[in-house]
Amino acid sequence: MPDAPPPVVALHDAVVFAGGFPLLSGVDLDLGAGTLSVVTGANGAGKTSLLRLLGGLVALSGGTGTVAGVDLGSGDLRQLRRRVGWLGHEGSFYDDLSVRENLTFAARALGRPTGEIAPAVARVGLEHRIDTSAKQLSAGQRRRLGLAWLLLRRAELWLLDEPYASLDDEGRTFFDALLGDVVAGGATVVVSAHDPLRSAALAPRTLTLAGGRIVGDVS
Amino acid sequence: MPDAPPPVVALHDAVVFAGGFPLLSGVDLDLGAGTLSVVTGANGAGKTSLLRLLGGLVALSGGTGTVAGVDLGSGDLRQLRRRVGWLGHEGSFYDDLSVRENLTFAARALGRPTGEIAPAVARVGLEHRIDTSAKQLSAGQRRRLGLAWLLLRRAELWLLDEPYASLDDEGRTFFDALLGDVVAGGATVVVSAHDPLRSAALAPRTLTLAGGRIVGDVS
Amino acid sequence: MIRTALLVAGKDLRIELRSRVLLWQVVPFGVMALLLCGLALGPAHAGNSPAGPGLFYLVTLLVTLLMINRSQAVERTSGTRSSVATLGLDPAGVFLGKALALAVELWVTGLVLLAGAVLVLHTALHGALVALPSIAVTLGALAAAGTLYGALTAGGDGSATLLPVLALPAFAPLLIAGERSFSAALHGGALWEWWVIAAVALVAYLAVGILLYGVLEES
């Protein structure tokens, strides 16, 4: 009887308030597993806010929503966060710990073998910075560390907020390849970006936000 | 007798160390007044470090340098900083103050009429956020606030670290127009970026950094 | 839960080792405060003074407040929060781990302060040794309570100032119990009563923390 698998993301008229200001003003959205979506829109349109909602990092103020099987209104947001890979505007690690130590912490916390760390670091091109403490990294290197952290995650739902910013050319190419792998592996990816994605092969669905709502949806 | 005006930036074998690590490993650079230069290079190449050196925000560890007539080795860096307009990776304001209050502070500190604030805010497109406190702005809005702050500065030397990051399309177009105006007004501009500039009309000089040195110079 | 606790405690202690804040700053602060308190009491009062235990715990309280701030600050540098939140660590484990790390730091500092009290305040060495288990338990309870209150106040504006307001009333009974049992160890008297109070407080705070820490963590 069940014809389609349930969507990973299902929002209905989702509203999020912060300090009396509506960050999201009624979003309807369905995303299936293994899809890639790009969220665009002017500055202040609500892209970051949408990603934070999907990651269980802010609470829903109105409407309904389910993400990865967790009800945003009444469910356990911690459950949701466990299944989400998050890459924010700014790097997000313990500044006093080195690249290796940060990743070891993440691997242990997730119950992954620490043997996966070295390959992940090599993949993002930080081998020669592996013992540098996070606060000494350059902007792009921090972003790469964030990607390595994500590689360890193997999350079901990837939420990437302007991942291209401050990555160099080589980094962007690598990133596109990574996205391809991830989507092929069955994970759902939502990316916010101001430029279209590099690689034409990815063919994402593009959602345009404006004023906290979705005003365009092209696949 | 003096044929050419003295260069605004003159670095000779400039070396900058931080915690035993060479951020810059010997940079030779001459920039004339009224020129536009773009600094590119891989992540960690030293772009941000070069801009910080030019802005008098880090000290020279080796070699010699003069920026805007101030000797980097023995001169008064505070003098230099007064003449520099800086836009960093992250927005840089008092988080608890509103857009208007931040700009009023800057205008007063620089001895500019506060009447210039409203036009600057309108120009960067933040009119409807003018009484929002800086910490509530979105990433792109923060960047725009930084631009408004720069507009008030009227600096001789503009140092912009990845200004495109997190600006939307409209913002980038506006930014390119701004750059054109500034250079035409006789100021020197150094921009770090991973993408080439949008507007072909600007025709900048492109410096490529790698390993803390300049390895490419195309005008 | 235990695995998470050990992981978190290890991470906190490693950051502590890396930054050496405890060694170079907290411990000298404690010694200084002890000296000043001694001076304030004046020569008449010194010499195995009955105020010894009180001063010891007063200084310990100040040190604890400093360390709680530090323990929470580590978790919220720039973007650490979002990333670590998406690791979905078991909050009970996080609580236990942070409390354990804080307790270890307090025990180390406590030993130094105790040595200082013996040397400087002429607290009887034998009495101090007898008091050792009760001090260990009291400091443990302080660490548990401190972690709880630290989480309660963390993240908001000026949390460094909010913490003492909320925590002081909770710490006061602990300090009184500790002081009484220390005095009893020095001058003879019912040792057990106060010992038991501190132990009960320790267990109670641990239980509350394990149950409720998840609620305190920001959404």
Added chain:
Amino acid sequence: MIRTALLVAGKDLRIELRSRVLLWQVVPFGVMALLLCGLALGPAHAGNSPAGPGLFYLVTLLVTLLMINRSQAVERTSGTRSSVATLGLDPAGVFLGKALALAVELWVTGLVLLAGAVLVLHTALHGALVALPSIAVTLGALAAAGTLYGALTAGGDGSATLLPVLALPAFAPLLIAGERSFSAALHGGALWEWWVIAAVALVAYLAVGILLYGVLEES
């Protein structure tokens, strides 16, 4: 210099008004600490107790440490430093402005604490009023010294913990002088000597700050 000072002081006080840290956190903390101290003294000692002035200044000291941290933290949120550094403000003016703002905050808090002392510790109202000018001068000196030491420790690792270590010995004489002159106001005695010490300290710290603040600021 004066213009810069007023600008900076205005900015600091405005941030303070905006965030309400003083009103909601520092003042309650002070009152709470006063209550606990009164409690610790026990009912026997209360009632125009000779300890009143000492307690008042002890609490003031704690409050001052909190406020200095806050005053410095405001200057170094994310990128504030680079931007404000490039305003090239006169360091003497910045010092005076920050000291003035801190002094105003301390005066407000001092008044509340004084009222608390009269109500809770039964300090004689008339004596408290007589002591008012000496308290104002002492708090002013504390603000000047605090701003100086705040800049000395700002920005480094764990500056919040380094501050008390370095500043306590400098504050101690001020507190003692304040306490003596307060006591003298209550119980009669030579008022002027201590008054003069505080005034000399105020002038000395102001002079040192005006001369050397620029040296302390980060490059």
Added chain:
Amino acid sequence: MTKQLFPRLLGPVTLVLLALTAWLGLWVTPRDAVQGNLVRLVYVHPAVAWVALYVSFGTATIASVLYLWKRTRSIVMDRVAHCAMEVSVVFIVLTLITGSIWGRPTWGVWWAWDARLTSTAILGVLALGYLALRRANDDQALRARRSAVFAILAAINVPIIHFSVDWWKTLHQGATVFTANRTLLIHGLMAWTLLVSFLGFTLLFFWLLRARYRLEVSRERALSVSLDEALTLRRREGAF
């Protein structure tokens, strides 16, 4: 020639003077009628205290002032201040220890809340604070400036320690060796022994300072070699 002679003689002369102090102090000078053999600590404690307060802390302060003054600003001054402050910690601790050893039999306690004792201990914490402040800043120039300012602020404590015995009537000995008008109160052999001890410990300070300074210089030289290596490594980063 003479330029090399002085530093080379520093070590041997120090040793000779200290040995002389020990010999005079332990065997030649008489026991005291009241204090017995304890009086022999007078050849150690005041000299060590003198070095701690005036010679070493003073050196650190003067070097700091010279660093802050633009015309004499150089990394040498910063290094001298740093090294002198480290040696100062050693001498302050020695002052506290010898004082405590002396205090136990004379006052019956190891420690008392006497103004001089406390302020000496605070000076020790301040010296440690100076070292902590240095650790907290990475940037060489900023570190030098900040620690120089702090050293000067901390030096205010030295006159306080000196006059504390007059300002607060205290347990600790007042000025016994030298009175205010610089006349020697003790006579004969004791005075000579005292003089030798002062000289000996003063030279010991300079010896230690010199050793520490050379260690610092060689450490920095090693660092600059490693910096050169880092530089070539960094340049190679861009090569491919």
